[in-house]
């Protein structure tokens with residue numbers, strides 16, 4: 001994988017966004033290098049989705065705060081959108097269309113020529129192993145299949161940056177692994193940059209090159225999962241912990257940076273609501 | 284569980300050959316060609332949905348059929364309404380066609396809110412589609428959906444013996460009028476959606492405005508028999524222009540077809556502007 005430190009896929013400088021009194025994102029500094037899988041971690045309500053929505057041009061931010069491959073999201077919206085593949089937090093396939101039609105819509109709105117459309121759609125479906133189910137209505141799909149379908153929708157335009165918001169939320173462990181394997185395979189084949197949010201620390205540890213721990217609208221710790229774990233281990237040893245104790249996990253790192261107040265923030269009710277809505281819709 | 288078998292990682296390890304196209308971004312369409320392409324994309328989706336599920340098409344045909352069958356046949360016999368010499372059922376048929384198209388369009392905003400809740404709208408807004416192009420696409424998609432409904436009602440009317448034109452040019456004009464009218468009403472609906480932001484409230488609004496729009500138009504009776512205030516309402520009501528054009532084209536009665544087209548086109552353009560400017564509120 002080429003890693004040119006000068007090309008930033010995403011860079012946010014002092015990104016802030018509030019909903020009325022709530023400072024959902026509160027001075028976020030973030031840079032994602034081209035070609036890496038970057039994980040934005042944090043509990044529900046940390047501001048991950050809001051940050052993602054600013055980066056994807058869905059929420060208006062002042063010029064100078066967010067750049068995607070050098071394009072300012074405030075000034076150069078269309079250019080930014082052409083570089084993005086976006087999978088939102090909810091399961092967002094259209095239940096009344098087949099898998100193939102869902103993907104074809106995104107081929108159309110990204111200006112794929114008619115000559116190429118069928119083949120490109122077929123390739124996107126192949127990449128996520130949905131060829132056999134392609135002509136069934138999406139409402140007959142399982143949660144894991146919908147996620148893979150959304151991945152195909154995002155891939156059909158050959159994005160340079162794939163943004164996934166909680167891609168495995170609400171999925172069973174096997175489906176979760178399936179989604180991650182497809183993300184990894186696609187990334188290996190295309191070299192695209194991946195920005196993913198999750199509140200499953202174990203997934204981030206396993207699949208992300210670098211992670212940022214987000215809490216209350218800001219990044220509180222940044223590095224490779226190994227760096228963060230080892231850093232905490234060293235601090236613990238310096239504080240006099242026994243050398244042979246259990247190795248810290250990313251979750252421990254998170255508890256350290258977030259301090260208290262983690263528990264009352266988790267289980268955010270908006271998440272529950274949207275998950276339930278999705279469950280109703282998907283059946 | 285219903286999960287399809289997960290591919291062994293090795294199966295995807297050498298996928299470069301199978302996904303060659305996914306390595307190359309598509310060529311962006313140039314300026315003016317973008318809008319028609321988005322309109323086609325949205326209309327295609329609407330037609331695909333109709334193909335998969337036609338229940339709504341049939342259930343929504345019941346009401347206009349009853350209007351024509353009961354109201355139309357009864358009033359044809361009573362001859363209470365001056366129709367300029369044609370049977371009343373003929374006179375009201377274009378009104379009922381316009382009404383059934385309007386009902387589809389007026390509730391189209393509910394679909395937008397549903398798509399917002401489902402994340403579909405957000406995803407479309409992250410594609411190279413300006414808001415106005417998205418709304419225009421949706422407006423014409425609503426127009427196509429209404430048109431399919433209108434065709435069903437036209438067939439019912441023909442079966443009930445209404446003397447409609449079969450001149451293909453005039454029928455093309457009918458199609459254009461229905462699409463333009465529904466584009467306006469769907470934009471009205473999407474504008475209200477952008478203000479009230481919730482399905483239930485939009486449902487209430489939709490129900491509150493459809494009857495006044497219908498009875499405050501020339502769909503069931505000529506403007507000349509209305510009291511003065513209702514005549515004023517009817518003059519400001521795009522549905523009246525839609526009905527007038529449909530009557531002129533389908534029955535060959537005296538109508539101001541050019542004026543009707545003009546009013547509907549301007550109304551649709553204003554509707555698209557209003558709905559586009561409020562779309563951001565829905566996306567938030």
Ligand SMILES: Nc1ncnc2c1ncn2[C@@H]1O[C@H](COP(=O)(O)OP(=O)(O)O)[C@@H](O)[C@H]1O
Pocket residue numbers: 019022023024025042043044045046047048049050051268270567
């Ligand atoms: N549309 C909204 N309106 C009002 N408040 C919101 C909205 N979206 C998010 N918030 C609030 O902003 C904060 C961050 O939310 P979010 O970005 O969804 O966090 P995360 O994705 O990390 O769970 C939360 O306190 C949430 O309640």
Ligand SMILES: [Mg+2]
Pocket residue numbers: 048049050089165166
């Ligand atoms: Mg979130």
